[in-house]
Amino acid sequence: MTQSKLNVRTGDTVMVIAGNYRGVTGHVLRTIPSKRLVVVEDVNMRKHHRRPSATPHGEVVEGGIFTYEAPISASNVMLVCPHCDEPTRVSRRHDADGTIERICKRCDNPIPTAG
Numbered sequence: 371m372t373q374s375k376l377n378v379r380t381g382d383t384v385m386v387i388a389g390n391y392r393g394v395t396g397h398v399l400r401t402i403p404s405k406r407l408v409v410v411e412d413v414n415m416r417k418h419h420r421r422p423s424a425t426p427h428g429e430v431v432e433g434g435i436f437t438y439e440a441p442i443s444a445s446n447v448m449l450v451c452p453h454c455d456e457p458t459r460v461s462r463r464h465d466a467d468g469t470i471e472r473i474c475k476r477c478d479n480p481i482p483t484a485g
Contacts, residue, residue, distance in 0.1 A: 376403050376444050377460040377472070379483065384447040385457040386413055391442075395450060399439060407441035414440045453479040 378384055378398050385395045396411040415437055422433035448457035451474040459475040472481040 374403055374406055376401055376406065376408070378408060378444065378447060378449050382481075383450045383452070384408070384410060385450050386410065386442070386446060387448050387457065388446040389442065390414075398447075401444070402441060405441075406444045408444050408447055409439050409441050410447060411439065414442050416440045449481065451476060451479070451481060453477050 378401065380398050380400055382398045383395060384398055386392055391413045394410075394413055396413050399409045399411055401408050416439075418436045418438065420431075420433050420436055423431050425431060449460055449472075450456065451458045453474060454477040456476055458477075460481065461473045461475055462470050463473050463480075464470055473479070474481055
C-alpha cells in the first residue's frame with residue numbers, strides 16, 4: 371500500500387472549510403497520513419473523564435476531566451498561505467537541486483516549511 375501524501379505538514383496554519391468548526395484557523399499539531407487525518411489546535415475539542423488510579427509502582431494518577439483535540443479529516447482543512455493570508459490549494463515544484471517545494475495557487479509564492 372502506498373503512503374498517501376498530505377498537503378499540510380505539522381506546524382502549518384490551516385483553515386477548517388467543513389464541519390462544526392468551519393472558518394476556524396489554527397496550527398497543525400500532528401498529522402496521521404495513513405488515515406488522512408490532522409490534529410488542529412483548538413479544533414474538534416473532546417472531553418475525557420479519567421478516574422484516579424494507582425499504578426503498580428504505587429504512584430497515584432490524578433483523575434479529572436481532560437480536554438484534548440481529536441483528529442479531523444485532512445479534506446476538511448485548507449492550507450493558509452503566509453504571503454497572501456488566504457486559504458489556498460497547493461501545487462508542487464521541483465527545484466534545480468531536486469528538492470520539492472509547495473507553491474500557493476493564488477499568489478505563486480513558495481510556502482516555507484514550518485519550524
